[in-house]
Amino acid sequence: MSVDSKIRYPDGLVDIAGAAAWLNxxxxxxxxxxxxxxxxxxxxxxxxxxxxxxxxxxxxxxxxPVVAPD
Structure with missing residues (x-):
């Protein structure tokens, strides 16, 4: 199961306030x-x-991306 499948995106269109709330x-x-x-x-x-x-x-x-330590 991919990580993306665990994220709940909103349905339909959201406004700036809704996008800001979702993106935190x-x-x-x-x-x-x-x-x-x-x-x-x-x-x-x-x-x-x-x-x-x-x-x-x-x-x-x-x-x-993760960067391996030297």
């Missing part, structure tokens, strides 16, 4: 990244919305 970061961090086009999102009118795939990609992009 401040809403301002998400807003700044959206403004810089540094994370994936969907525009619905003027509003940024996030799918489970967007959150998965953001989550996985923060993965830091």
């Amino acid at each position: 970061v401040p809403a301002s961090w998400v807003r700044d990244k959206v403004s810089a086009r540094a994370i994936p999102f969907t525009k619905v009118g003027r509003h940024a919305r996030f799918t489970a795939d967007h959150l998965r990609e953001i989550h996985e992009s923060g993965e830091v």
